[in-house]
Amino acid sequence: MSLTRSATVDVSVALDLAGAEPKVFDVGRSTIAVGAAAVVIIGDAADDPAAGGVWNDQEFRLRGLTPAVAASRLTGRKPFAGSEPDLDRPVHLFVRVDGLAVYIGPVHHSRSTWTNGELNSCHLRIDPPLSRELLETVRPPTAAPLSPGLDWLDHVRTDPGMALESFVTGWYPAQTETRPTTIAIPGSVPYALADFYRLAEKRPAILGGQNSIQPLTRLSTDIHGERLVVAIENQGCWDWSIPWQLDAAGTDPDVWLTEDDAPVREEEPLILQCDFVI
Numbered sequence: 703m704s705l706t707r708s709a710t711v712d713v714s715v716a717l718d719l720a721g722a723e724p725k726v727f728d729v730g731r732s733t734i735a736v737g738a739a740a741v742v743i744i745g746d747a748a749d750d751p752a753a754g755g756v757w758n759d760q761e762f763r764l765r766g767l768t769p770a771v772a773a774s775r776l777t778g779r780k781p782f783a784g785s786e787p788d789l790d791r792p793v794h795l796f797v798r799v800d801g802l803a804v805y806i807g808p809v810h811h812s813r814s815t816w817t818n819g820e821l822n823s824c825h826l827r828i829d830p831p832l833s834r835e836l837l838e839t840v841r842p843p844t845a846a847p848l849s850p851g852l853d854w855l856d857h858v859r860t861d862p863g864m865a866l867e868s869f870v871t872g873w874y875p876a877q878t879e880t881r882p883t884t885i886a887i888p889g890s891v892p893y894a895l896a897d898f899y900r901l902a903e904k905r906p907a908i909l910g911g912q913n914s915i916q917p918l919t920r921l922s923t924d925i926h927g928e929r930l931v932v933a934i935e936n937q938g939c940w941d942w943s944i945p946w947q948l949d950a951a952g953t954d955p956d957v958w959l960t961e962d963d964a965p966v967r968e969e970e971p972l973i974l975q976c977d978f979v980i
Contacts, residue, residue, distance in 0.1 A: 709805045716796045716803040730754045730766030741775045741793040749844045752875045756841040759831040764824040773821035777811050797840040876904040892950045912936045
């Protein structure tokens with residue numbers, strides 16, 4: 703079947719472009735069909751950056767953990783392997799509008815991010831760019847959301863844990879495609895850090911980027927086995943740690959900044975460090 707841009711078809715017709723007996727997956731708010739003939743992506747018409755979809759007139763973003771069979775067809779055989787996508791079998795992009803599928807056209811891999819070998823974000827290039835009219839159809843403009851409040855500031859000194867939870871849940875949207883950890887929080891992790899990790903399960907961005915709090919799976923002691931390293935500077939020049947002990951769940955320990963194996967105690971205890979690190 704030959705389709706032109708903005709053609710509107712039934713969703714079943716769009717999926718048929720993938721070929722006979724395609725494998726169909728839901729990734730975020732998009733549906734992906736992987737078949738012998740092509741890959742078909744059907745996204746939602748929405749203006750929601752956290753959920754993915756048409757980002758602008760030249761880009762579609764697929765957000766969510768993507769099965770390997772689809773990831774290899776979108777980006778190449780393996781992450782970081784330098785292989786090219788399977789260009790002989792195109793990737794067709796549609797957007798759901800009023801129960802039907804609006805054809806955008808073939809799209810091409812631009813860049814992607816991976817976590818533990820799994821594709822979790824894929825940017826696909828739309829060429830030529832969408833017209834203004836079509837863009838407003840497949841990404842209808844919405845009113846700007848209200849900014850989160852600043853009430854959390856009232857609790858920083860009186861109830862830092864409440865302040866942290868209020869700030870994180872207000873300013874960081876929860877990701878629906880994250881996988882909850884199966885690792886129990888050990889007793890060597892103080893309560894403030896344990897609460898932080900629970901919040902980070904659906905909001906991994908709070909772990910930081912340039913300087914970051916160590917994920918629960920990477921917690922380890924320093925070279926002397928005396929302190930638990932909880933955060934690191936991006937170049938590894940220094941780190942932040944707390945005294946290591948087996949039964950620390952009920953404690954609020956001091957935090958130590960270490961550079962060149964010379965630890966210096968921070969002014970604020972761990973619970974306030976968790977508040978201010980993000």
